Amino acid sequence: MEPAPHILVVDDDREIRDLLSRFLEKQGMRVTAARDAREARKLWPLGRYHLVVLDLMMPGEPGLDFARWLRSQSEVPIVILTAMGEETDRIVGLELGADDYVAKPFNPRELLARIRAVLRRANGEGPSKEPPAKVIRFAGWTLEPARRRLLNPDGAEVSLTGGEYELLQVLVERPNRVLTRDMLMDILRGRQAGPFDRAIDVAVSRLRRKLEDDGRNPTLIKTVRGGGYVLAATVERG
């Protein structure tokens, strides 16, 4: 059993800070809380943190500036809390190198799921040691993680459901590697709180349709005998 992950929570609302700390502690994590960016800077050298939960909307130093500073210090994973509808903050945050985001008012379980997923990736399961990619290209398609959008070969945006997006992201992060249903379930579970409980197969077939991949004779997301999928494409990150 790994030691309990240590989380630094930076949020200006005392109640939320306390409640979130208690909630995460109940889930078996160690939590240190900071009121604002200044306090967080002071706390930073005092502990070894596995992940930072950062509210972007804080009085004093803006959250984005702190995130930039944090990135200059360390590769620590960051999950940002953004205001509902503040698209630009979210995009800038993710482009700065935040690993994931949750919109306020957030659902605690979704936040927990994101934290776990990010921690799992940070523990060497994914390629997140590399700097975050601005664009990922495969078979003519373009994925923009910061904007969470997919462009088809003609440059038109192809809308994806949350589940489809998560699945595609997992597949393009591990191209040409067979991922069993169980592995996919494990990686994806909770990343999208509710709807993704539906069978992986449904999500795959929907995704194939969006990617214009013939379901009976798929060339992009291939079915592997024995229950698994593989993205058969060269992936370019940039």
Next chain:
Amino acid sequence: MAEARRRTWLPATLGGRTAFWLVVALMAVQAAGLTIHALDRVDLQRWIHAREIAGRAFSAWRAAVLSPPDRREQMLADLDLPDAIQAEISRTPLVRQGGPPPPPEMIRLFRLDALSSGPPRLRPREVRLGPNRPGGGFQASLRLPDGEWLNLRVQMPPPRPWHSATFLAAFLVMTGAAILLILWAVRRLMRPVRLLAAAADRLGRDVNAPPLDEAGPSEVATAARAFNQMAERIRRFVADRTQMLAAIGHDLRTPITRLRLRAEFMDDDEQRRKMLADLDEMEQMISATMAFARDDAAAEPASPIDIAALCRTVVDEAADARPELAEKITYEGPERLTARARPVALKRALANLVSNALTYGGAARLRLSTGEGGMVRLEIEDDGPGIAEAEIERVFQPFQRLEESRNRETGGTGLGLTIARNILRAHGGDVVLRNRPGGGLTAVASLPG
């Protein structure tokens, strides 16, 4: 009744009325002018007639004086006098001694007082004058040197004020030209009023419509400036309200987040589930209100998007959210259809329409096609009871919910359709609702391709 009383025979438009009154005034002026002209003409005519008659009468007298007595009748006949003069030679005078004199006007007009002057050879031995009745004019009896009398009956011909071939044509051309000029001028004059009306109409649809041009005559410029100031005040008012709404939504995020966290510490699973569901609903209402208040659609840039994929996403997410209705949530249309749009806004619009269909109609069959003129056409059918025709536009008003929907605890903010319509209109399209003859409601959305 009031309607009937207020009906008038005047033209309906301000321009029409102005033109009407101008034409009436013009007619009056024309009529007065013509009358003056006619009276003048009558005077002149009389004067000319009188001169001519006087001259001819004098010729008759000369002929009578200068010819021998037995040839006088013949000479008079040879003169070929006009109808207005009757001359005869008689032993007795026509005008009796001591009778009334002719009207002084006649004396002046015919210069009758000049009869007794002139060279003595031609001067009458005696002049008797009298009025000519009936018919106006005068009678004169002039005694010749041998004692016979020349009796003259002179009549004034009736005045003919309108007797001119070109008069009617000239009058018609003048009047016609004046009417055309009036119509043209009135149209020009009314242009600012029409522009103002159009601007007011635009402002009603879009608070951020461009301001009116403040050029032109000073009254027009003043009106335009006043209108623009009013528009500006309305804009500020709307902006203040919007900001207030956004601020409320913004501030509610913190308590909702706290409540969600608190709910995680509740022991009663059932209560916790319900509380979280309530909080979800609150969040949805706030996000809908904020989307409405901030008009996100206008801020998002448009880019090429695959509408077919967007429709599938909306349908799939709706089916995931309501698994019990999944079979009634379908998509029918092309595999791919690219158009320029604002993806987040358009998705919200479609999601609202689908959610509405599911909530009130228990089904959502989304159909995508391209219509005439390259328009993208989206139809969302449900199996609900439909909406009374009279209410069908009202449901697009913000915060308007039909009575049945309030009673049925269907939830919702009453903003879904408003937002959908705002978004589609911001795209240059629209959305309308139609009852289907066989039952059920169809939302028909259009989008420029």
